[in-house]
Amino acid sequence: MKISINGKKVEAKQGETVLQVAKRSGVDVPHLCSLDWAPSPAASCRLCVVEADGSSRLLTSCTLEAADGLAVQTHTPRVLKARRAIMELLVASHPQDCLSCVRGGHCELSTLAADLGVRKARYVGAVKHHPVDISSPALWRDPDKCVLCGRCVTVCHDVQGVGAIDFTGRGFKTRVAPGFSPGLNVSECVFCGQCARVCPTGAIVERDQVDDVVAALADPDAVVVAQVAPAVPATLMEGHSKSEGVRVMLERLAAALKRVGFDAVFDTGFAADLTIVEEASELLDRVRNGGVLPMFTSCSPAWVNYVETHRPDLIPHLSTCKSPQQMAGALIREIYPKRTDLDGRRLVVVSVMPCTAKKFEAQDLDGVDHVLTTRELDHLWGRFGVDFGTCTEQAPPDPPFAETTGAGRLFAGSGGVMEAAVRTAHLLVAGSELEGDPKVAEARGREGVRRFTVTAGEAELNLAVVNGLGRLTETLDELLDPQTSLHFVEVMSCPGGCVGGGGQPYDTDVQAVKERLERLYEVDRRSRTRRAHENAGVQALYEDLLGRPLSEASHRLLHRTYTDRRPHSVQV
Amino acid sequence: MAAGADAIIAEREGELTREQMIPLLQEIQAAEGFLSAEAMITVADALETPVSRVYGVATFYNQFRFAPVGEHVIEVCRGTACHVKQSLALAQHLERRLHLRDDGNSADGRYTVVRVACLGACSIAPVIKLDGAFYGHLTTEKLDALLDELEADGDAAKPDAFPSAARAPEEQRDEAA
Ligand code: SF4
Numbered sequence: 001m002k003i004s005i006n007g008k009k010v011e012a013k014q015g016e017t018v019l020q021v022a023k024r025s026g027v028d029v030p031h032l033c034s035l036d037w038a039p040s041p042a043a044s045c046r047l048c049v050v051e052a053d054g055s056s057r058l059l060t061s062c063t064l065e066a067a068d069g070l071a072v073q074t075h076t077p078r079v080l081k082a083r084r085a086i087m088e089l090l091v092a093s094h095p096q097d098c099l100s101c102v103r104g105g106h107c108e109l110s111t112l113a114a115d116l117g118v119r120k121a122r123y124v125g126a127v128k129h130h131p132v133d134i135s136s137p138a139l140w141r142d143p144d145k146c147v148l149c150g151r152c153v154t155v156c157h158d159v160q161g162v163g164a165i166d167f168t169g170r171g172f173k174t175r176v177a178p179g180f181s182p183g184l185n186v187s188e189c190v191f192c193g194q195c196a197r198v199c200p201t202g203a204i205v206e207r208d209q210v211d212d213v214v215a216a217l218a219d220p221d222a223v224v225v226a227q228v229a230p231a232v233p234a235t236l237m238e239g240h241s242k243s244e245g246v247r248v249m250l251e252r253l254a255a256a257l258k259r260v261g262f263d264a265v266f267d268t269g270f271a272a273d274l275t276i277v278e279e280a281s282e283l284l285d286r287v288r289n290g291g292v293l294p295m296f297t298s299c300s301p302a303w304v305n306y307v308e309t310h311r312p313d314l315i316p317h318l319s320t321c322k323s324p325q326q327m328a329g330a331l332i333r334e335i336y337p338k339r340t341d342l343d344g345r346r347l348v349v350v351s352v353m354p355c356t357a358k359k360f361e362a363q364d365l366d367g368v369d370h371v372l373t374t375r376e377l378d379h380l381w382g383r384f385g386v387d388f389g390t391c392t393e394q395a396p397p398d399p400p401f402a403e404t405t406g407a408g409r410l411f412a413g414s415g416g417v418m419e420a421a422v423r424t425a426h427l428l429v430a431g432s433e434l435e436g437d438p439k440v441a442e443a444r445g446r447e448g449v450r451r452f453t454v455t456a457g458e459a460e461l462n463l464a465v466v467n468g469l470g471r472l473t474e475t476l477d478e479l480l481d482p483q484t485s486l487h488f489v490e491v492m493s494c495p496g497g498c499v500g501g502g503g504q505p506y507d508t509d510v511q512a513v514k515e516r517l518e519r520l521y522e523v524d525r526r527s528r529t530r531r532a533h534e535n536a537g538v539q540a541l542y543e544d545l546l547g548r549p550l551s552e553a554s555h556r557l558l559h560r561t562y563t564d565r566r567p568h569s570v571q572v
Numbered sequence: 573m574a575a576g577a578d579a580i581i582a583e584r585e586g587e588l589t590r591e592q593m594i595p596l597l598q599e600i601q602a603a604e605g606f607l608s609a610e611a612m613i614t615v616a617d618a619l620e621t622p623v624s625r626v627y628g629v630a631t632f633y634n635q636f637r638f639a640p641v642g643e644h645v646i647e648v649c650r651g652t653a654c655h656v657k658q659s660l661a662l663a664q665h666l667e668r669r670l671h672l673r674d675d676g677n678s679a680d681g682r683y684t685v686v687r688v689a690c691l692g693a694c695s696i697a698p699v700i701k702l703d704g705a706f707y708g709h710l711t712t713e714k715l716d717a718l719l720d721e722l723e724a725d726g727d728a729a730k731p732d733a734f735p736s737a738a739r740a741p742e743e744q745r746d747e748a749a
């Protein structure tokens with residue numbers, strides 16, 4: 001099927017919208033209320049209007065389905081005029097404080113306004129006055145900046161299946177809020193941050209911790225160290241030379257962090273390897289000793305929040321392993337001061353994460369002081385005048401948490417924890433390594449739920465990978481059904497895994513997630529060691545400190561407990 | 573727990589769909605006088621829909637209120653005739669004197685003030701209805717006298733069920749804006 005966009009014939013697929021076809025063919029039609037990768041029936045912003053042959057009215061391209069022979073014009077004078085008028089009205093009732101807005105310079109709304117040629121305020125509209133919600137340690141909401149596009153609502157309900165926020169009230173008083181409008185901290189929100197990632201304005205943003213980090217760096221008494229999650233270098237490669245691997249990017253990031261004053265930079269991937277050794281051992285222990293099955297992974301804090309706030313009955317199914325961020329935090333505190341002869345009270349641990357829920361987690365558990373998202377890195381560079389693109393120095397991550405196997409790097413993507421776990425579980429169950437290439441193809445892919453069985457020696461392990469919380473809520477009953485007899489389930493809250501996390505760059509889309517996943521597979525393929533238990537640093541850690549997996553020491557440092565945290569609205 | 577809501581939902585067990593959210597909320601409000609948080613949570617559970625959605629829908633419609641009606645209900649007419657005769661001043665006076673909250677209830681919960689489009693008594697504008705009785709040709713002084721009398725007299729009439737009292741707090745604020 002072909003349609004014509006501005007006179008050019010373009011191939012279109014059944015069910016595609018004109019907006020999607022246009023984007024694919026390089027024509028960007030402005031749009032606020034729709035998202036490329038989520039259902040959006042609202043068509044409320046009307047910015048995406050186009051002229052179509054045979055229609056005297058302007059039509060919204062986000063709902064206009066491609067039909068063979070359809071001819072549309074996306075940027076005629078009439079269309080441009082209509083779009084600018086819409087934008088002028090939005091701007092008129094928007095607070096005029098771009099200069100002090102956290103989105104300043106990265107704001108989709110102001111970019112759109114500029115693109116559409118809004119140059120002066122022709123209207124003066126009533127500006128809303130709602131309190132800013134700073135109740136949550138992960139996300140802040142400023143409803144005055146909201147343009148009611150509804151993306152966050154779509155994502156929270158239809159993609160994540162949580163439904164913590166919705167349109168509330170009517171008319172001029174309409175706003176997006178949790179049920180009964182209290183703070184996000186007492187709502188059903190799990191802090192996945194997907195809403196913040198898609199918001200075109202500063203109405204929902206990560207809690208900005210850049211100033212905390214800058215203050216720590218400036219404190220002469222503080223020794224500030226960083227840990228960097230594997231998803232971050234895999235993301236920062238965008239816009240950089242393709243030949244550079246993830247490893248090189250990690251080293252460039254480490255060098256830049258040291259330039260702004262960090263005393264040491266560690267690789268959170270190390271803790272991912274450690275997580276696998278502990279988690280695979282825990283799984284085996286449960287299988288052999290009649291523990292609660294299926295066991296669910298616990299490395300995605302928004303998923304842990306989901307269990308604690310929505311389904312505390314599932315707590316026994318959660319692995320007791322801390323997330324890699326928290327394992328790393330605990331170990332850095334335990335080991336680094338001794339190694340460097342430092343008073344532990346002077347140590348400040350900063351994580352660089354693709355995730356907003358990690359901000360909540362860091363506040364909930366001990367070990368990590370501040371969490372910066374991938375997006376906040378840009379602000380950190382801004383404070384110190386670092387042009388990261390041109391910083392080519394490299395610094396290897398610091399011992400003792402410098403090493404990561406291919407398995408640990410896979411953690412950043414959906415299926416990665418499972419794949420890494422299978423590699424190690426095989427050894428634990430069968431007493432021998434997976435033969436040949438340890439790639440576990442069944443764990444990879446982007447479908448919502450992937451179920452498969454792995455044979456290790458005599459034993460069969462029934463496994464499932466759940467890609468995104470939305471798919472989890474749909475399939476939970478089935479996963480728990482004893483008939484399904486699953487042993488182990490990986491759940492990542494964000495679609496695609498951490499590479500699509502809530503703290504990731506605003507332009508993260510399906511394509512970007514796909515490319516980041518491919519980079520992870522590539523770095524795994526090229527790694528010298530590809531099994532978590534082969535990590536020499538991890539082995540040394542067991543020798544020197546932990547003894548063996550699930551030992552008393554590892555329980556003290558690497559495992560955790562969970563709490564029933566149902567908010568009022570779930571409890572009644 | 574919202575007893576009324578529970579009963580109403582139990583009655584329809586097994587035949588509930590999300591399309592029934594509004595009739596369900598209406599029925600609960602009719603039984604309980606307002607929509608409590610508990611009632612909305614019960615509805616959300618029964619319809620297997622997020623609480624935020626039930627709250628969002630309920631706050632969209634004027635007909636729902638979210639706090640129990642006070643002992644005394646005052647309806648202030650904001651129709652055209654009353655508007656011309658300064659009924660806004662009456663409404664604002666009540667707001668100040670009774671320390672009205674966003675939902676139209678006084679701080680002590682004894683009074684509920686609602687603004688209505690027209691009470692149909694334009695000949696005696698500006699007019700209010702206090703516990704079902706009309707009071708016309710009002711000024712802020714006369715209004716004060718009326719309230720003073722009400723406060724002195726513990727035996728004031730009990731409020732009837734006012735259909736026009738069933739309004740969402742949002743709308744009242746809209747008009748105040
Ligand atoms: S969200 Fe609003 S205030 Fe912030 S930069 Fe964008 S347009 Fe400016």
Ligand code: SF4
Nearest residue numbers: 156189190192193195
């Ligand atoms: S953080 Fe996640 S759960 Fe919370 S409101 Fe945003 S999308 Fe919903």
Ligand code: SF4
Nearest residue numbers: 146147149150152199
């Ligand atoms: S908070 Fe952001 S994403 Fe949500 S409706 Fe408002 S502007 Fe849109």
Ligand code: FES
Nearest residue numbers: 031033045046062
């Ligand atoms: S994107 Fe089409 S109407 Fe908003």
